[in-house]
Amino acid sequence: MNSGPLITGPMGTVGPTTTSAERLAELIGADTLHAPMYASLASGIQGLVRDGRLGVGVRLPAERELAAALGVSRVTVSAAYGRLREAGWADARQGSGTWTQLPATSGVVAAWVPGGERDGTLDLSYAAPPGPPEVADAYAQALTELPRHLGGHGYTPLGLLALRTRIADRYTARGLPTTPEQVLVTCGAGGAVSAALRAVLDAGDRLVVEHPVWPNALDVARELRARLVPVSRDLDSGSGFVTAVHRAARQTSARALYVVPDFSNPTGATLSEGDRRSLVISMQQQEVTVVADEALADLALDDQESLTPLAAHGRPGTVLSAGSLSKAVWAGVRIGWLRAEPDVIARTAAAASRDHGALSLVDQLAACALLDVLDVVVARRRVQLRAQRDALVAALGEHLPEWGVTVPPGGQSLWCRLPAGVSSSVLVDTAEQLGLRLATGSRFGAGHAFDDMLRLPFTAPVPDLLRAVELLVAASSACAGRSPSTPRRHLV
Ligand SMILES: Cc1ncc(COP(=O)(O)O)c(C=O)c1O
Known part of the structure; x- marks a missing residue:
């Protein structure tokens, strides 16, 4: 191991x-x-x-x-x-x-607060797909099972045993033997990442983060007053990323690492099996706890072999793993999980239970039903995402050929380099006025990095993606000449 x-x-x-x-x-x-x-x-x-x-x-x-x-x-x-x-x-x-060093207030945006719903706006500020029909079926099934549970008090501080068992079995099948005692049901992968960071970090601790990075992890780290150590990661970084993390952790005596091993958001970068092993061994040697956000682990789009969870490469306790149904199925279900050692699970469950009691039983019953059909849903999701990715890449190549677009092997978004002089924040602001909502590139950076980048999710149906490209063409010409001092919108 x-x-x-x-x-x-x-x-x-x-x-x-x-x-x-x-x-x-x-x-x-x-x-x-x-x-x-x-x-x-x-x-x-x-x-x-x-x-x-x-x-x-x-x-x-x-x-x-x-x-x-x-x-x-x-x-x-x-x-x-x-x-x-x-x-x-x-x-x-x-x-x-x-x-x-990074200043204590290095401009990490305080909170991820997307705009409210607005009729007619094409919303690509989230990278999250529409829900498949199995979601409604799963809730119908949940309602038929609900009466069996009504005699109890309804609180499940760790999560429903039937659900934790299914989640544990899935880890075991992926090469990481797991028991239900190692699983806590959370409010999405986001809830699991947040719980894991809270369990590991004290104020002033250094947290190594991949960069660009899923912004909510930054927000939580900041709230905990952790000091961020960003390490550059892109589609080509491969083992160079592992080397850089090793060095950064050593130089800063880091306490923890936050990483998205599979199809990272926004870049789509993935760690090979060898890189996973090297990364975990390095962190283990340095006593750095790894928070592995595996929210996108199911989204391989090019028929690649699926890789083992990061925790399979280390001693128990080295890696805390987060996952959810949001990307493979639908974010509206709001069921995720944390996999860790039972002592961490118990501590985290106590904190979660103080915060919000427990999660909805109906959602958990529906999640059980969804896990039973997950392979079918994931297979279909991959076909959809692959077609949408390819259509978006082709449309950008045709209509915005000066944009730097690299095709990711999985995940749900393109991380595009804008032409010289184009500011992502200005472009996003202009696009919003034309009816297209996006997140600014800088939302994915510590400090105000990445104003020259833009994340484009390919989670919407192809006609919507083609419309988005049309709007981006219009926005690009409308904002030519505007300066980046225009107020920024930070939507994701
Ligand atoms: C890397 C990553 N982690 C976590 C999440 C949040 O997932 P959930 O909806 O399960 O909380 C996202 C959503 O975009 C994500 O990209």
């Missing part, structure tokens, strides 16, 4: 690293600096920290060296470092230079 290649090489380095002046100058690009030079340099470094290309806890080069590499004066670099320190993006440690 926990055998496999140990990670070796540069990650063996203990303690924080520096970045060389030449490397930093290359990342910033001397020719992008403009007057006032010190402010431009500070914002360049800040941007690199925001999007994870420059890690948190990295020592910046000596002022003189960076000045020489960039061809600017030392005073400029000194003023830029000063500005970063003032704004909380860097910290000076006596005698040992200036280190990158």
Whole structure:
């Protein structure tokens, strides 16, 4: 279980690293600096920290060296470092230079509060598919079973045993032996992620997060006053991501890692079996608890073999796993689960029960019925999503060829690079006025990273997706020339 290649090489380095002046100058690009030079340099470094290309806890080069590499004066670099320190993006440690950090209020948006329903608006602010007919059948079945439960008090603090057993059996079938005592029923995968982060993190703890990242995880971490350590992840990052997480965790003495192993939202990135093993072993060695959000695990779209849950690669307790019916079936069911060791389950259940008592029995009965037909629903869902993904990619290629679109192997969204100079927040604002609701790219970043990116879910039927592309073409021409200082909408 926990055998496999140990990670070796540069990650063996203990303690924080520096970045060389030449490397930093290359990342910033001397020719992008403009007057006032010190402010431009500070914002360049800040941007690199925001999007994870420059890690948190990295020592910046000596002022003189960076000045020489960039061809600017030392005073400029000194003023830029000063500005970063003032704004909380860097910290000076006596005698040992200036280190990158994220400010306590680094602009992570406080809450994911989507707009209300509006007639006529095509809403792609959520990546969540419409429900299949099996949902109504499952609720009909639940109602026929309900009378058997009416004699009891109706509270199920851990969740209905029949449901926990089905969830445990599914993990066992996927290569991770699980008993019902290791399962807590939660309000969606979101409830499970939130419960797991609360169980693991104390104020001030460092949490390594993939970047871009599902924003609710950031919101919870922020509420817990955890310090974020973003590590860049995209479709091509592969084992490089595992290496970077290992290093980031070591350099920051992180307490936990939040990761979406399968078809991450928004990028669609997936960890191979080998990368899963290396990641879990590395975290286990460093005593970092992994919160694995497996909400999208069923959504392989290219006939790939399904991969084992992350927790199968580590000792009990290393990985807390979250899952739900939201993406494979329908988010309206609101049933998810946390898989962890029984002591964590008991503690978490106690906290959840204080918060909201327990979940609806009818929803849990319906979830049992849905789990019984899950394979059929998932097979159909994959066919739909694949057709919708391909139609959206083709329409973007035809009508917005200057957009950078990479086809993900699964999941539910495209993570698109916008053409130079186009701001995602401006585009989203303009699209909203035309009747298309989307989330801004920066919603998926710590700080204000990713204003040059846009998430496009392919969860809607093809005609809606084609309409969305038409509206995006209109929005792109309408917003040409508007500046990103326009107020942002943060919908997801
Ligand atoms: C990675 C990830 N985790 C969790 C969720 C929330 O899932 P649920 O509706 O089950 O709470 C989402 C929804 O978009 C998601 O993308």
